[in-house]
Amino acid sequence: MAIRYEIDRDMCKGCGLCIVVCPKGLLKVDTEHINSKGYQPTMMTDVSQCIGCGNCGVMCPDGAIRIEKD
Amino acid sequence: MARVLMKGNEAVAEAALRAGADAYYGYPITPQSEIAEYMSREMPLRGRSFLQTESEVATINMVWGAGAAGARVITSSSGPGISLMQEGISYMCAGRVPGVIVDMMRLGPGPGNLQGAQDDYITCVKGGGNGTYKVICLAPATLQEAIQLVSDAFDLADKYTNPVIFLADGMIGQMMEAVDFDLLKTNPPPEKPWALRGRHGGPKKVISAMARGHVNYYAANWENEQSRYPAMEKEVRYEASNLEDAELVFVAYGSSARMAKYAAGKLRGEGVRVGLIRPITLWPFPHAAFDQIGPRCKAVIVPELTIIGQMIEDVQISAAGRWPVFHVGNQQTRPMNPSDVVKAAHEVLGGAK
Amino acid sequence: MAIICKRSSALNPMQFSYCPGCGHGIITRIVAECLEEMDLIDIAIGVAPVGCSSNIRMFYNVDMLSSMHGRACANATGIKRFHPDAFVFTYQGDGDFGAIGTAESVHAAHRGEKISTIVVNNSVYGMTGGQMAPTTLPGQKTTTSPYGRDVETCGAPLRFAELIAPIEGAKFVARVSIDTPAHVREAKRAVKRAFQCQIEGKGYSMVEFLSTCPTNWGLAPQEAMEWMRENMMPYFKMGIIKDF
Numbered sequence: 079m080a081i082r083y084e085i086d087r088d089m090c091k092g093c094g095l096c097i098v099v100c101p102k103g104l105l106k107v108d109t110e111h112i113n114s115k116g117y118q119p120t121m122m123t124d125v126s127q128c129i130g131c132g133n134c135g136v137m138c139p140d141g142a143i144r145i146e147k148d
Numbered sequence: 149m150a151r152v153l154m155k156g157n158e159a160v161a162e163a164a165l166r167a168g169a170d171a172y173y174g175y176p177i178t179p180q181s182e183i184a185e186y187m188s189r190e191m192p193l194r195g196r197s198f199l200q201t202e203s204e205v206a207t208i209n210m211v212w213g214a215g216a217a218g219a220r221v222i223t224s225s226s227g228p229g230i231s232l233m234q235e236g237i238s239y240m241c242a243g244r245v246p247g248v249i250v251d252m253m254r255l256g257p258g259p260g261n262l263q264g265a266q267d268d269y270i271t272c273v274k275g276g277g278n279g280t281y282k283v284i285c286l287a288p289a290t291l292q293e294a295i296q297l298v299s300d301a302f303d304l305a306d307k308y309t310n311p312v313i314f315l316a317d318g319m320i321g322q323m324m325e326a327v328d329f330d331l332l333k334t335n336p337p338p339e340k341p342w343a344l345r346g347r348h349g350g351p352k353k354v355i356s357a358m359a360r361g362h363v364n365y366y367a368a369n370w371e372n373e374q375s376r377y378p379a380m381e382k383e384v385r386y387e388a389s390n391l392e393d394a395e396l397v398f399v400a401y402g403s404s405a406r407m408a409k410y411a412a413g414k415l416r417g418e419g420v421r422v423g424l425i426r427p428i429t430l431w432p433f434p435h436a437a438f439d440q441i442g443p444r445c446k447a448v449i450v451p452e453l454t455i456i457g458q459m460i461e462d463v464q465i466s467a468a469g470r471w472p473v474f475h476v477g478n479q480q481t482r483p484m485n486p487s488d489v490v491k492a493a494h495e496v497l498g499g500a501k
Numbered sequence: 502m503a504i505i506c507k508r509s510s511a512l513n514p515m516q517f518s519y520c521p522g523c524g525h526g527i528i529t530r531i532v533a534e535c536l537e538e539m540d541l542i543d544i545a546i547g548v549a550p551v552g553c554s555s556n557i558r559m560f561y562n563v564d565m566l567s568s569m570h571g572r573a574c575a576n577a578t579g580i581k582r583f584h585p586d587a588f589v590f591t592y593q594g595d596g597d598f599g600a601i602g603t604a605e606s607v608h609a610a611h612r613g614e615k616i617s618t619i620v621v622n623n624s625v626y627g628m629t630g631g632q633m634a635p636t637t638l639p640g641q642k643t644t645t646s647p648y649g650r651d652v653e654t655c656g657a658p659l660r661f662a663e664l665i666a667p668i669e670g671a672k673f674v675a676r677v678s679i680d681t682p683a684h685v686r687e688a689k690r691a692v693k694r695a696f697q698c699q700i701e702g703k704g705y706s707m708v709e710f711l712s713t714c715p716t717n718w719g720l721a722p723q724e725a726m727e728w729m730r731e732n733m734m735p736y737f738k739m740g741i742i743k744d745f
């Protein structure tokens with residue numbers, strides 16, 4: 079199945095709660111970038127591995143994650 | 149309905165119902181519990197919402213909620229309960245939420261005693277809550293006037309989306325007088341597009357202490373203090389008589405005004421020229437009425453059911469040094485009575501004070 | 502194309518003002534999702550508290566009233582009794598609901614007001630900088646209990662759900678948490694049940710959330726979740742305490 083995975087980089091505050099709950103360990107802090115608020119947002123490293131469990135979105139305190147599945 | 153003999157509290161409640169009160173929230177406190185009792189009997193019969201609350205704090209918060217939801221809402225209390233409502237009144241001014249608050253004053257401070265007094269003028273008129281705000285304050289002297297002022301209170305509250313205080317005292321609340329409800333003029337409420345009722349497909353609305361549309365407190369307060377409150381000043385009302393040739397002018401409101409009228413009658417019988425200014429709105433205060441006082445005036449006396457006087461400060465502002473201003477009020481062991489007012493006039497005119 | 506996860510349409514497209522990793526963010530989101538999924542957006546009127554979540558008046562895409570501190574249940578009473586067909590909810594912190602607002606909260610339950618209350622218990626006063634709350638744990642250090650909460654002088658923490666549940670007018674009372682995805686999903690089910698209680702006109706409904714305050718606890722977001730799990734959960738029992 080094809081997963082479309084999106085983190086709104088300006089909504090994300092880099093809190094890391096999603097990183098902890100990803101069963102595949104696919105999320106990490108994007109240390110290369112700072113968003114408009116000065117946070118280092120979280121990024122998806124390999125969406126082909128994503129199983130679309132939605133745990134990340136369920137935990138996100140900022141509603142920054144959007145996941146769609148074909 | 150023609151003229152009926154009614155108790156003040158009940159007349160006020162009936163007037164509110166006829167003016168379209170949707171909701172009453174209140175807590176028992178002497179000398180106004182009959183308002184809550186009357187509402188508890190009548191409101192269910194007329195399809196309105198009555199609730200006896202757990203405290204006056206809860207009361208004013210239900211008024212905030214119902215007023216924000218677009219209701220014509222009224223509450224009533226006395227001094228100690230009005231103290232508890234101060235934060236709510238402050239919020240209603242900040243948030244521009246209408247409501248009618250009836251204060252049947254009793255003696256204060258603290259729990260005071262149950263007798264009628266005029267001890268809440270400063271609290272209600274000057275604002276006992278935090279921040280700078282103005283509230284139109286209506287003060288009846290008779291029950292016929294009281295029922296009209298209740299109706300007017302709803303209209304003014306809705307017109308300016310601001311709380312209005314109806315300030316009377318325990319004597320007015322407890323006395324029985326003839327009232328004619330056929331003479332009562334009421335108006336339906338205006339449209340309230342700002343009221344919270346659910347989006348129903350439209351844009352969301354917010355009611356908060358940061359008044360609608362403003363981005364910061366300074367802007368909201370600027371609008372309040374530079375335009376909204378000045379606009380309310382045209383609602384000033386007062387009764388004035390015999391000022392042009394007066395040697396002595398009484399300035400009094402509510403029950404004190406009734407005593408002042410009695411005293412004026414007595415003094416005129418003695419040949420003294422007595423004038424009267426009876427504020428009906430305590431805010432806006434009828435400063436302009438004082439310009440009608442003629443050149444013969446020697447003194448202004450302010451009868452108030454207090455010991456050192458509260459409205460007297462506003463009278464001193466109005467007098468602006470033109471005449472000496474004297475207080476007469478409650479005595480060492482009892483409230484003021486009409487003879488005290490006559491005696492004070494004699495003392496002032498005799499130069500004894 | 503199926504949507505597995507999205508930002509609720511009951512939320513305005515604006516960033517929450519909460520600290521990174523704050524439990525309020527998850528809870529505010531859960532409530533929004535329930536409003537959307539139960540088709541309540543058009544008839545909802547919410548009452549925002551005083552505290553970190555006072556800004557929900559801006560976040561929610563529904564009619565919102567700001568309350569005086571602690572009085573949301575009284576405000577909601579005034580609204581619901583005038584608009585009985587509206588869906589009226591309050592969202593309050595631990596001080597708002599159970600310190601300054603205790604009388605209004607208890608009496609709304611007592612009268613069986615058909616409103617739904619979300620209480621966010623994070624054992625501190627967040628907005629004002631981390632002072633002791635009624636739910637601060639024994640020995641927990643806060644800015645006004647610098648030696649740790651002393652049960653002898655300050656009392657033991659107040660358990661809100663157990664305070665409200667015995668009241669007859671309260672028809673649904675639950676305590677949930679947000680420390681794991683499973684608990685978040687369970688919490689959402691409890692909130693929907695609470696909302697259903699209002700929709701069916703049964704009486705007062707309340708969901709107490711165990712939440713975190715990373716900033717005032719001085720912990721990173723995930724550490725705060727662990728602290729909550731290890732310290733708050735043993736004291737505040739989770740579950741549906743009363744159902745209708």
